[in-house]
Amino acid sequence: MSRRLEHRHGLEGALAAPGGSELKVRRETASQTAGPYVHIGLAPQAAGFDIFEKNFGSVLANDKTRGEKIRIEGRVFDGIGTVLKDVLIEIWQANADGKYAHPADRQPGKSIDPNFRGWGRGCTDFETGVYTFDTIKPGPVEGRNGRIMAPHVNAWIVARGINMGLNTRIYFSDEAEANAKDAVLNLIEWEQRRQTLVAERLDRRLDNGAAVYRFDIRLQGENETVFFDV
Amino acid sequence: MRTPQPDGEFMMRDTTSHPAAYAPQYKTSVLRSPKLALISLQQSLSEVTAPVFRADELGRLDDDLILNYAKNGMPIGERIVVHGYVHDQLGRPLKNALVEVWQANASGRYRHKKDQYIGSLDPNFGGCGRMLTDENGYYAYRTIKPGPYPWRNRVNDWRPAHIHYAISGDGWVQRLITQMYFEGDPLIRSCPILGVVPSEEQIRGLIALQDIGAFVQLDSRAYRFDIVLRGQRATLFENHVQKTPEGERQ
Numbered sequence: 454m455s456r457r458l459e460h461r462h463g464l465e466g467a468l469a470a471p472g473g474s475e476l477k478v479r480r481e482t483a484s485q486t487a488g489p490y491v492h493i494g495l496a497p498q499a500a501g502f503d504i505f506e507k508n509f510g511s512v513l514a515n516d517k518t519r520g521e522k523i524r525i526e527g528r529v530f531d532g533i534g535t536v537l538k539d540v541l542i543e544i545w546q547a548n549a550d551g552k553y554a555h556p557a558d559r560q561p562g563k564s565i566d567p568n569f570r571g572w573g574r575g576c577t578d579f580e581t582g583v584y585t586f587d588t589i590k591p592g593p594v595e596g597r598n599g600r601i602m603a604p605h606v607n608a609w610i611v612a613r614g615i616n617m618g619l620n621t622r623i624y625f626s627d628e629a630e631a632n633a634k635d636a637v638l639n640l641i642e643w644e645q646r647r648q649t650l651v652a653e654r655l656d657r658r659l660d661n662g663a664a665v666y667r668f669d670i671r672l673q674g675e676n677e678t679v680f681f682d683v
Numbered sequence: 684m685r686t687p688q689p690d691g692e693f694m695m696r697d698t699t700s701h702p703a704a705y706a707p708q709y710k711t712s713v714l715r716s717p718k719l720a721l722i723s724l725q726q727s728l729s730e731v732t733a734p735v736f737r738a739d740e741l742g743r744l745d746d747d748l749i750l751n752y753a754k755n756g757m758p759i760g761e762r763i764v765v766h767g768y769v770h771d772q773l774g775r776p777l778k779n780a781l782v783e784v785w786q787a788n789a790s791g792r793y794r795h796k797k798d799q800y801i802g803s804l805d806p807n808f809g810g811c812g813r814m815l816t817d818e819n820g821y822y823a824y825r826t827i828k829p830g831p832y833p834w835r836n837r838v839n840d841w842r843p844a845h846i847h848y849a850i851s852g853d854g855w856v857q858r859l860i861t862q863m864y865f866e867g868d869p870l871i872r873s874c875p876i877l878g879v880v881p882s883e884e885q886i887r888g889l890i891a892l893q894d895i896g897a898f899v900q901l902d903s904r905a906y907r908f909d910i911v912l913r914g915q916r917a918t919l920f921e922n923h924v925q926k927t928p929e930g931e932r933q
Contacts, residue, residue, distance in 0.1 A: 478694070479772045483885040484701045486876060487707070487847070490795045494785025494847055495813045501918070502736045502797035504752055506742040532714040545733060545855050555732035557690050557854075572734035579797070596727045599689050609728050611860055614711030616702040616879060618860055622729075641722055663760045669766040672715050682696060682721035683730045683856045 470616070486492075487611035491541050492576060497575045502630070511575030513588035517568040520549025520589035520664040525606065525623060525652060528582045532673030536582035539612055544586055546606040546631045551592030587663065588623065596636055603631035603638070605650075610670060616636050619680045623668050624651045641679055650679045692726045694772060694914040695830055696871050702879035709875045710836055726856065733855045736781045738815060745813050748784075748826035752794075752809030758827050759805055760789025763862070764901040766823035769816050769850060772914030777818030781851040782914075784824065785811040791832030791842075800832055813904065825903060843870035843877070850910055857912040864890045865906065 484502055494498035498508060514522060525544075529537045546554050552563035554570050564602040570589075588606070606623040624632050638647045652668035656675045659665065670678045704716035708817055724730070745752040747757060765784075769777040787793045787810065790802035794810050808827060816822045830845045845862045852858070871877060871890065880886045888911070897905035 477774070478773065479770070479911045479913060480700045480885065481697065481772060481887070482700075482858060482859060482861055482888055483911055484849075486712075487896060488862075489797060490785065490793045490862075491808075491847070493793060493795050494783050494813075495849060497809070498813055500735065502752075502794055502809060504746060505813075507740055510907060511932070529920075532716075532718075535714070537715075543858070545729075548726075553728055553732040557732050558728050560728070566690045570734055583799060594728050597725055598824045602729070604731070607855055609855070609858055612715065612933070614709070614713075615713035616704055616706060616709070616712060616716075618715065620856075637724060637727075640724070646719075648855075671738075673718050677717055677719050679719075680717050680721050682698075682723045683726060683803065 461512045462516070469511045484616060485674040486613060486616050487541060487618075489539050489612075491539075491611060492616075493652070495541055495574060496576050500578075508637055509583075511573050511584070511586045513546075513569065513571065513573040513586060515540045515568055517669050518568070518589055520592070522587070522659075522661060523590050524585055524587050524621045524663050525668055526583055526585040526665060527652075527670060528584070528669040529577055529610065529612075529670045531671065534578075536579050537672075538582045538614060540577040540580050540584070541574065541611050542576075542584055542586075543574045543609045544572070544588070544606050546588065546610075547591040547604075549589055549592050551594045551604070556569075556595075563592075590664075593631065600636050601631075603628050603635040604637075605637075608670075615672075619672070620683050621670070621680050623666075623676055624649050625666060626651050646677075646679050649676055689726060689728050689731045690801045691731050691854070692916050693731065693854050694792040694916055696856070696913065697743070699881060700885055702881065706879035706888070709772055709879050712879075730856045731854045733851060733853060733857070735852070736815060737780065739863050741813060741815065746809070746822075746824040748786075748812045750823060751812060753807045755805050758788065758808035760808075760827035760830075762825065763828050764823060764825045764897060764899060765846065765908055766894075766897060766905065767850070767891075767910065769820045769822065769856075769910045769912060770850070771785040771912050775915070777816055777852050777857075777912055778817070778818050780816040780819060780820070780822075780853075781813065781849075782816060783849040784826075784846050786826065786829040786846040787828050787832055789830050791830035793843075797848075801833060802830065812824040816835065828922070831868070836875055840875060841873075842868050843868040843874050847891070848910070850912060852912045853915065854913070861910075862889060863908045866890055866892045
C-alpha cells in the first residue's frame, strides 16, 4: 500500500525535505485580476486586432455535433445593477451523452463526440453587454456516490475588479424534475438562491432552430448569483 | 459498485493564498465582489475534468511576441525571454498546460480599443502569445519588456511593468489568472492591485527573477517565472473499493 501511495501521490520528490519527512505542499500562485484588457490575450479579435491563425471562441457546436442545439445568452450585473461590458466567461460542459471530453471521465456506456469539445470562451459585448454561447444541451453526468447530476454547464467569470475567477453552474429551466434532485443545487440551503443558477428557456428560437436560454449573472447584491468554492 | 468520488480530486483551495474579492484599495472590486459566502462544493467530474489542448491549435509564432505581429520591422523595446515551470502544489509538473500571456508594449500602451493612454502604439507589437507546457511543465516565450503605465484608481496610481497570465491545467478548478512582475521594479511596493495579495510570500511568488544563466548572448535578457496550480490528490482507496466483490459491501 505504501509504495503504491507514494507512486500515486508522486510524493517521492515532495517528501525529500532534508532531514525530515514533512510533507511539503506549496502554495498556489496568487490569483490576480484579469484586468480591463483581458481580451488582448484571450480574445484578441474582441480587442480589435487579428493575430492568431486560430482563435478560441464562443461557438462550441457544429452541424455534426450530437444533441439539441442551444444558445445561452445573458448579461452580467454589478452590485448596483450596472451592465458590465468588459467580462470574459469560459464554459465547460459534457456532451449530449453526459460525457466530458477528458480522460478522467470513464463513465460506462457513454462516448466522446468527435465534433464536440465542450469548452468555449465568450465576452460580454462592449455595446450591449450581452454574451452568447452556441452549444448543445449537455446530458446528465454521474456525480459523487453515483448520484446523477442534472444537466448543467460550468462557468468561470473573470473581469477587471474580480480578483479571483468566479465559478458557477448553469442549469436549465426545462429540467425542473432533474434540478429538484440535483445534489449540488440541494446543497444550497437558501432555496430562493438556487434559482440564480437556472437559465430560463425563452420562446424565441434562432434561425437554425436552436433554443435560447437566458442566464444573467449578478456579481453582488439582490439575487446575487451563487458562486462556488470548488 | 460505484466509485464514491471521481479520480484525481484537487486539494481544497487555500483562500489565504489569494486576494479577497472585496479589496477597496482596488476600487473596481467594490461593486464586483460577491457579498455572500461561496458555496463549497465537493468535486465531481464537472470540476476534475477540463479541456485538453493540442499543439495544432496554436500557430508557429504564437510563443514569439517579438515576431507574431511584426509588420514592417521589429517592435521597439528591451528584448527578453520569459521562461519557467508549471507545477502543482505537490510538485508534479503540469504537462500540456495552456499558458496564455498578454501585456502592454514598451510604452505601457495596450493594443486594445478601450486603452486611451497617451503612450504610443507600436505598429509591430501585438502583445499576446500562448503556448503549451512540455512534459516537464516547462514553457518559454520571447517578448519585449512591457512598460509601466498610469491607471484610474487614485489619481497618481501606476502599474508596475507586468505580464498577464492565464493558465489552464488538468482540471477545471486549476484555472488561474494572474500577473507576473519584474524583480527590482520600484512600483511594485505601491501597486494597489499587487497590494491586495495577502502576504509577502505570495507577492514574491509573482515577481520574476532576472535569470542571467538563461540570457541569450548578444540578444536578450531572461526572466524566470514559475507557477503553482492546485494540487491533485490521488484517490487512495479507489482500487480497493472497486475490487470489493458485488454484494459483499455496498
